Amino acid sequence: MENTIINKPAISIQGLFKSFGRNLVLRDINLDIYHGERITIFGPNGAGKSTLIKILAMLTKPDFGQINILGYNLESKPQNIRQLIGVVTHKTFLYEDLTGYENLAFYAKMFGLNNIRERIDAVTSKMGIQFRVDRKIGTLSHGMKKRFSIARSLLHDPLILLLDEPDGGLDQHALAMLDTLVVNSEGIPRTILLTTHNLDIGINFSNKIGIISNNSIIYLNTTKNMDLNTFKQIYIEHTGFEV
Amino acid sequence: MKNTLKKITFENILLGITMPIIGVAIYMIFMWVPTEQTLGISQRIFYIHVPSAWTALLSVVIVAIGSLIYLINSNEKWDSLAHSAGEVGVILASLTLLSGIIWAKPIWGVWWTWDARLTTTLILWFILVAYLMLRSYAPTGPQGKRFGAILGVLALIDAPIVYYSTVWWRTAHPGMNIGPLAESATLDSQMYLALMVSVVGFTLLFVYILKERYNMKQDEKEIDKLFTYYG
Amino acid sequence: MKSYFNSILTLLWKDILLELRTKENIAPIIVFAGLVLLIFNFAIDPTPVLVAIVAPGILWTAFTFSGVLGMSRTFVLEKDNGTFEGMMLCPVSREVIFFGKMLANLSFMLLIEILIFPFFGILFNISILIPNLILVTFLTTLGFSSIGTIFSAISVHTRAKEIMLPILFFPIVVPIILAAVQSTSLIIQNGTQESIYTWIQLIAIFDIIFIVLSAYLFQFALEE
Numbered sequence: 068m069e070n071t072i073i074n075k076p077a078i079s080i081q082g083l084f085k086s087f088g089r090n091l092v093l094r095d096i097n098l099d100i101y102h103g104e105r106i107t108i109f110g111p112n113g114a115g116k117s118t119l120i121k122i123l124a125m126l127t128k129p130d131f132g133q134i135n136i137l138g139y140n141l142e143s144k145p146q147n148i149r150q151l152i153g154v155v156t157h158k159t160f161l162y163e164d165l166t167g168y169e170n171l172a173f174y175a176k177m178f179g180l181n182n183i184r185e186r187i188d189a190v191t192s193k194m195g196i197q198f199r200v201d202r203k204i205g206t207l208s209h210g211m212k213k214r215f216s217i218a219r220s221l222l223h224d225p226l227i228l229l230l231d232e233p234d235g236g237l238d239q240h241a242l243a244m245l246d247t248l249v250v251n252s253e254g255i256p257r258t259i260l261l262t263t264h265n266l267d268i269g270i271n272f273s274n275k276i277g278i279i280s281n282n283s284i285i286y287l288n289t290t291k292n293m294d295l296n297t298f299k300q301i302y303i304e305h306t307g308f309e310v
Numbered sequence: 311m312k313n314t315l316k317k318i319t320f321e322n323i324l325l326g327i328t329m330p331i332i333g334v335a336i337y338m339i340f341m342w343v344p345t346e347q348t349l350g351i352s353q354r355i356f357y358i359h360v361p362s363a364w365t366a367l368l369s370v371v372i373v374a375i376g377s378l379i380y381l382i383n384s385n386e387k388w389d390s391l392a393h394s395a396g397e398v399g400v401i402l403a404s405l406t407l408l409s410g411i412i413w414a415k416p417i418w419g420v421w422w423t424w425d426a427r428l429t430t431t432l433i434l435w436f437i438l439v440a441y442l443m444l445r446s447y448a449p450t451g452p453q454g455k456r457f458g459a460i461l462g463v464l465a466l467i468d469a470p471i472v473y474y475s476t477v478w479w480r481t482a483h484p485g486m487n488i489g490p491l492a493e494s495a496t497l498d499s500q501m502y503l504a505l506m507v508s509v510v511g512f513t514l515l516f517v518y519i520l521k522e523r524y525n526m527k528q529d530e531k532e533i534d535k536l537f538t539y540y541g
Numbered sequence: 542m543k544s545y546f547n548s549i550l551t552l553l554w555k556d557i558l559l560e561l562r563t564k565e566n567i568a569p570i571i572v573f574a575g576l577v578l579l580i581f582n583f584a585i586d587p588t589p590v591l592v593a594i595v596a597p598g599i600l601w602t603a604f605t606f607s608g609v610l611g612m613s614r615t616f617v618l619e620k621d622n623g624t625f626e627g628m629m630l631c632p633v634s635r636e637v638i639f640f641g642k643m644l645a646n647l648s649f650m651l652l653i654e655i656l657i658f659p660f661f662g663i664l665f666n667i668s669i670l671i672p673n674l675i676l677v678t679f680l681t682t683l684g685f686s687s688i689g690t691i692f693s694a695i696s697v698h699t700r701a702k703e704i705m706l707p708i709l710f711f712p713i714v715v716p717i718i719l720a721a722v723q724s725t726s727l728i729i730q731n732g733t734q735e736s737i738y739t740w741i742q743l744i745a746i747f748d749i750i751f752i753v754l755s756a757y758l759f760q761f762a763l764e765e
Contacts, residue, residue, distance in 0.1 A: 149632035160627030
């Protein structure tokens with residue numbers, strides 16, 4: 068029984084198309100992400116990486132396509148999925164005039180968590196921001212806001228993380244914290260889809276790397292035995308740009 | 311252009327039926343029907359005012375139905391229907407208001423009467439204008455269409471409430487209860503016939519214009535689709 | 542069920558907390574409402590006889606305009622912070638988000654009205670502590686907040702931003718503005734209970750229909 072669950076993909080995307088007005092942003096995306104996999108997607112700006120994350124986060128709907136997350140269909144069972152995914156984008160989803168603690172308490176309550184104080188302590192320690200929770204978000208630096216945003220996404224201990232350029236504004240110290248995201252609080256490996264321009268994350272943090280260019284996935288491979296330079300080559304070959 | 315007129319399409323058949331009926335209606339309104347005793351020649355605007363009011367209301371209903379179905383199944387053609395109905399509806403509502411004004415002034419000496427039906431038409435006019443504005447100022451794509459659809463549905467539900475509230479308002483403050491529709495007490499058989507012909511002709515013309523507008527919108531969407539996915 | 546209400550209360554708490562922090566919404570709008578009363582007083586310049594006739598209209602004009610101002614701002618805040626989508630990420634049904642915002646809008650408007658009423662009573666020499674008047678005000682404000690919530694969620698996403706809200710809002714709420722003015726007028730002039738109740742019933746029916754409709758339609762206003 069367990070095997071069949073593990074064998075089905077955690078995230079399954081088939082025939083995804085998305086356009087904004089007359090711009091086709093994603094063309095025929097097909098992608099299966101299995102439990103515990105960490106996939107990093109690279110690609111030039113405007114290639115559609117952020118849109119892909121937004122669609123999986125159900126912040127926008129695709130034109131066509133079938134998407135399932137943890138067995139639930141995005142269109143018919145969005146509510147079940149929301150509890151299971153954590154989302155980080157370039158917007159922090161935090162209220163500038165409220166403190167870090169108040170923001171996190173708000174989301175903790177909205178996610179129906181009981182042990183709010185403990186969860187906030189846990190996620191803020193993880194992200195190294197436990198001593199700034201009483202400051203208003205608006206007074207913090209960009210990097211600190213980002214850390215709070217990531218903490219927010221971890222409150223409900225999701226099995227799946229969708230991270231759109233989580234490294235934006237983070238220093239090396241904070242980047243190291245990304246490693247703590249790999250398993251959830253029960254030690255279950257998380258399924259992670261992230262987008263970035265940071266090669267280090269791509270090669271070392273993830274077990275698969277993909278490239279989106281011209282609105283499609285043009286490359287997808289495991290990171291085993293891949294090093295920085297090899298990937299740089301591959302990237303230039305496929306997209307014509309430097310990473 | 312010549313070729314389109316020769317083809318046997320639904321629209322052309324409809325046009326073929328509509329134009330003669332309108333011709334008959336015009337004859338009846340301006341030549342055949344007797345002049346009303348007390349109100350005189352200007353009463354004939356009644357035969358324009360009533361059909362335009364009726365079709366304006368019909369537009370609001372179509373906007374609402376198209377909007378609701380679009381919200382449920384996201385099928386573009388219902389959105390095209392709703393949008394077209396909104397556009398034609400504004401014109402019809404304007405015609406209703408103008409004919410009401412033209413009627414009132416020579417008879418009663420006032421431009422505007424706050425009678426329930428005219429007031430409701432004025433409010434519906436504002437709602438239809440708001441509908442078109444919303445669609446124009448909203449983001450392009452499904453979001454903007456959904457915004458319009460929400461207003462479309464709310465507008466229809468609001469319409470009867472607006473009507474009854476203005477009726478009660480007028481009964482509380484009688485005195486200005488005049489207007490072409492307020493006078494529809496008894497119509498003699500000739501007037502009734504003229505009115506019916508006019509209503510039928512108007513409605514058919516309405517359907518024709520609506521269909522043409524709808525076709526245009528659908529074509530635009532087709533072109534957009536081709537451009538987006540294959541361009 | 543309990544979590545349904547808890548989520549709604551959490552959303553309400555969040556908006557109240559934000560208002561306490563920024564004080565952007567209530568204080569300036571109270572001043573605005575007071576100024577509307579003032580300006581109309583000079584615009585109409587009512588004699589004591591005229592006052593009883595025009596006062597209800599002036600009162601509800603002030604409430605309508607300040608209501609529209611206040612309600613558009615609660616969503617502007619969400620848009621600027623990017624937290625619209627933050628709320629969408631929460632595992633709550635979309636009506637919960639609607640009711641949370643609606644209650645916040647309702648609370649703010651009621652507070653403004655409570656503070657403006659004494660000013661109105663003094664300026665126009667009218668006694669305001671009448672149960673029927675309180676009922677009418679509450680029900681009308683309830684209707685305002687339901688329509689206002691869904692329309693401000695919509696208008697904040699348009700090019701015209703807050704200007705769009707009155708254009709959408711005013712025509713739809715005409716029935717309850719009418720009912721509010723008529724019933725307020727009857728209440729001040731000691732009209733029959735029956736006639737007052739006709740109008741109150743209208744507002745109540747409007748509220749039930751449009752709260753349900755707006756709650757249902759709100760989900761369509763949310764996604765991009």
